[in-house]
Amino acid sequence: MSTEESLTLDKRLALVGFSKDAEPFIVVDTDKCNHCESKPCLYICPAEVYAWKDKLNYNTEGCMETGACLIVCHKIGAGAISWKYPSGGKGVAFKLG
Amino acid sequence: MSLEGFEVAVVGAGPAGSAAAITLAREGVQVLLVERGTFPGSKNVFGGRIYSYALKKLLGDSWKDAPVERFVRKEGITFMTSDNAFSVEFESKDAEGSFTAKRAKFDKWLAEEAEKAGASLITESRVDDLIMDGSRVRGIVAGQDKIPTDAVIACDGTTTGLARRAGLTSMLEPNQISMGVKDVIELPSEKIEERLGLEPGQGAAHVFIGACSGGLRGGGFLYTNQDSLALGMVVGGDDVSSHKTQSYSFMEKLRQHPKVQRFIKGGKTVEYDAHMIPEAGPKMLSRPYTDGMLVAGDAAGHLLNNGYTFRGVDMAIQAGVAAAQTVLEARKKKDYSANSLKTFERKLHEDPALKDMYTFHRVPAYLRNRRLYTVYPELVCSAAEAVYRVDGTGKIKISKQLRLQAKGRVSIFTIIRDLIGGARTF
Ligand SMILES: Cc1cc2nc3c(=O)[nH]c(=O)nc-3n(C[C@H](O)[C@H](O)[C@H](O)COP(=O)(O)OP(=O)(O)OC[C@H]3O[C@@H](n4cnc5c(N)ncnc54)[C@H](O)[C@@H]3O)c2cc1C
Ligand code: SF4
Numbered sequence: 435m436s437t438e439e440s441l442t443l444d445k446r447l448a449l450v451g452f453s454k455d456a457e458p459f460i461v462v463d464t465d466k467c468n469h470c471e472s473k474p475c476l477y478i479c480p481a482e483v484y485a486w487k488d489k490l491n492y493n494t495e496g497c498m499e500t501g502a503c504l505i506v507c508h509k510i511g512a513g514a515i516s517w518k519y520p521s522g523g524k525g526v527a528f529k530l531g
Numbered sequence: 532m533s534l535e536g537f538e539v540a541v542v543g544a545g546p547a548g549s550a551a552a553i554t555l556a557r558e559g560v561q562v563l564l565v566e567r568g569t570f571p572g573s574k575n576v577f578g579g580r581i582y583s584y585a586l587k588k589l590l591g592d593s594w595k596d597a598p599v600e601r602f603v604r605k606e607g608i609t610f611m612t613s614d615n616a617f618s619v620e621f622e623s624k625d626a627e628g629s630f631t632a633k634r635a636k637f638d639k640w641l642a643e644e645a646e647k648a649g650a651s652l653i654t655e656s657r658v659d660d661l662i663m664d665g666s667r668v669r670g671i672v673a674g675q676d677k678i679p680t681d682a683v684i685a686c687d688g689t690t691t692g693l694a695r696r697a698g699l700t701s702m703l704e705p706n707q708i709s710m711g712v713k714d715v716i717e718l719p720s721e722k723i724e725e726r727l728g729l730e731p732g733q734g735a736a737h738v739f740i741g742a743c744s745g746g747l748r749g750g751g752f753l754y755t756n757q758d759s760l761a762l763g764m765v766v767g768g769d770d771v772s773s774h775k776t777q778s779y780s781f782m783e784k785l786r787q788h789p790k791v792q793r794f795i796k797g798g799k800t801v802e803y804d805a806h807m808i809p810e811a812g813p814k815m816l817s818r819p820y821t822d823g824m825l826v827a828g829d830a831a832g833h834l835l836n837n838g839y840t841f842r843g844v845d846m847a848i849q850a851g852v853a854a855a856q857t858v859l860e861a862r863k864k865k866d867y868s869a870n871s872l873k874t875f876e877r878k879l880h881e882d883p884a885l886k887d888m889y890t891f892h893r894v895p896a897y898l899r900n901r902r903l904y905t906v907y908p909e910l911v912c913s914a915a916e917a918v919y920r921v922d923g924t925g926k927i928k929i930s931k932q933l934r935l936q937a938k939g940r941v942s943i944f945t946i947i948r949d950l951i952g953g954a955r956t957f
Contacts, residue, residue: 440783446714446803453569474705474772480712480779480805499574500807501690506705506772519567519690522674523655527573530715530759530802531634 443482447496454495455524459517460503464490466514474506475515490514498526537563537651539858540671540680542658542693544571546844547828548686549641550589550851556649558859563680564642564650565673567657572638575688576713576806578841579754579761580736581637582629585848585884590644598636600756601734603629605727608839609790610908611741616790617908617915620728631734631754631761637844658687661696661824667868668697668823682823682867684854686847689807689829691815697824699816706769706899707811709749709836710778713763714786715756716798723755726794738839741908743785747774748899750838751785753794760795762786765808765836767899779805808843809834810895813879813888820857820872827854833879835887837894837957838903842887849885853878897956902949906941 460483467473467490475484481496484503497520504517519525539555541548544566552564568574580603586594604626609618646652662670662677670679685693689708694700720731727735739751748767753760764781771778785791808829809815815832819825827833828847835842857875861867879885914936918929927935937946 440787441714441800443779446779446782446800449801449803472772477771477775477777478710478768479777480710482777482779498805500710500805502708502710502768502807504690505703505708506768508702509705510769510772518659519657519692522567522657523569525574527569528576528635528802528804531572531576531638531804 447481451527451529452495453524453527455520457521459520460492460494461516462490462492463514466512470512472510474510475503478502478506534676534678537561537678538681539684540565540678541684541686542671543686543688544642544652545575545638545686545688545828545847546641547847547851549645550848551684551686551827551855552645552650553589553648554852554855555858556645562650564645564652565656565658566654569655570639571642572635575634575638576804577634577843578752578763579631580629581632582842582845583627585845589848589852598632598640600631600633601732602627603631603736604733605729605735607735607737609739610911611739611743611788611790612909612912613742614789615912615916617911631756633756661693666822668821682858685824685826685830686828686851687830689809691830694816694826694830697821699818699821699826703809703811705772706767707809707815708768709765709808709810710768710771711763711765711806711808712779712782713761713804714782714800715802716760716762716795716800717758718760718798720758723760727755739785740904743788744781744904745776745784746901746905748904760798762795810836812892812895818876820869820875822869823867825854825857825872825875827851833888835891837891838898846885849882850879853882893956897952900949902941910936910940
């Protein structure tokens with residue numbers, strides 16, 4: 435892989451280790467999102483956990499656990515996100531960091 | 532492992548937590564260090580560089596066992612427009628003042644030092660709650676386990692879970708956080724040394740200001756590991772949200788710049804990392820202690836990022852040690868009330884390293900000035916371009932050139948105001 439070619443987010447996420455948590459650690463009350471004008475979650479998230487297609491969709495599998503979505507959703511958005519870290523040992527695992 | 536009989540629970544095996552655990556365990560305190568990751572460091576991300584003094588103080592000679600990538604001997608700063616760059620470099624004489632590292636190795640090593648000192652480490656364990664007795668913290672809750680202790684030291688990092696639970700802060704504001712993203716790019720060590728102008732084994736730290744953040748509060752960084760470059764961007768949480776630009780898109784903006792391309796060309800990206808940064812300083816918490824609990828490190832805003840030096844790990848270590856010392860005093864008095872633990876705050880203010888956080892408390896506000904990321908980098912680059920270009924059309928003096936370039940971009944009064952502001956802040 436050469437660095438001159440630009441890297442897509444998908445390619446980047448494929449480089450990160452994840453261990454899926456069976457327990458949902460992010461839950462979004464997506465009805466609230468329909469009235470959310472700014473939708474800051476779409477922009478702050480470095481892993482595109484949140485996407486908009488007619489309504490808010492979210493997929494926690496690539497979540498890097500920064501916790502920033504919770505802050506912007508509650509302070510700028512409509513306050514729809516409940517968030518905690520995945521269970522111990524689950525979720526993202528960086529090999530380098 | 533039996534979870535009974537621990538005097539102190541330290542939550543989070545990052546630098547703050549491990550430093551606190553080392554300090555306590557050495558004095559014979561029964562200390563439990565709890566980490567949610569599969570190993571300490573597996574959840575942690577930074578730029579790159581650790582200032583050595585804090586480790587030397589904590590570990591004496593054994594700090595030399597730290598998993599150092601390269602000692603930083605070259606500091607660089609680049610002001611960039613989309614296709615131009617003006618760089619300044621400084622060569623440090625201090626051979627061991629700071630070093631680059633990988634957190635997955637460094638945090639693991641430091642937690643092992645805590646175990647060697649006698650602390651008990653449990654991993655893959657998420658602390659979900661505090662045992663509360665009115666306003667007094669009496670231990671931690673991790674899954675099914677309720678672990679009673681005399682005191683808790685919360686070193687759980689930037690999402691401040693336990694400090695919020697104890698009522699020491701509410702949720703942070705978007706302008707009090709930044710998002711950091713980073714690519715680790717493998718490159719042979721000779722190439723790294725050749726491209727950054729380094730002697731074998733020496734390292735460099737470089738920051739980028741200007742076009743890479745698209746005018747938003749933020750900037751880029753580059754650190755040299757032994758066989759890889761850590762290249763990343765930090766952008767303001769408020770700016771990213773209101774500008775409707777995805778945080779990770781800045782990574783590409785930085786990578787595609789010609790100056791950066793020359794560093795990373797031919798390299799292979801091997802990991803992508805992201806992490807949040809608390810930028811509000813220690814005033815982020817109403818106070819860093821309550822009955823039965825202290826908060827240290829990122830969780831308490833013990834971090835100083837002034838654009839050219841980024842000090843999180845050294846501050847976290849110092850603060851972790853100060854928290855542990857406070858607990859040791861409280862243990863002698865057998866009094867873990869807030870009134871007894873409040874000496875922590877005095878220790879933070881008096882610590883020669885940590886007091887920088889208070890001296891430079893205006894930095895975060897100053898760095899919110901957008902001109903720092905737009906007008907000034909452009910001005911520097913275009914003035915340099917004009918100064919160095921000889922095309923036979925006649926030259927004017929540098930001072931006049933600067934004024935000419937500023938015209939239409941920014942008024943002289945604004946520049947002076949920003950300069951005075953900068954001089955008062957830094
Ligand atoms: C992009 C970026 C670049 C940076 N660059 C630098 C740099 O070059 N130099 C520098 O010195 N600093 C840098 N920093 C800052 C530095 O990384 C932090 O300040 C430092 O890691 C803080 O240490 P800490 O121990 O307080 O927190 P952390 O290192 O975040 O450790 C917290 C630990 O607690 C664990 N934890 C959290 N919640 C729980 C829970 N509920 N139960 C159990 N465990 C839990 C986490 O898994 C983690 O291991 C950078 C940060 C970022 C994001
Ligand atoms: S910011 Fe919160 S409320 Fe708005 S779209 Fe995103 S999740 Fe929904």
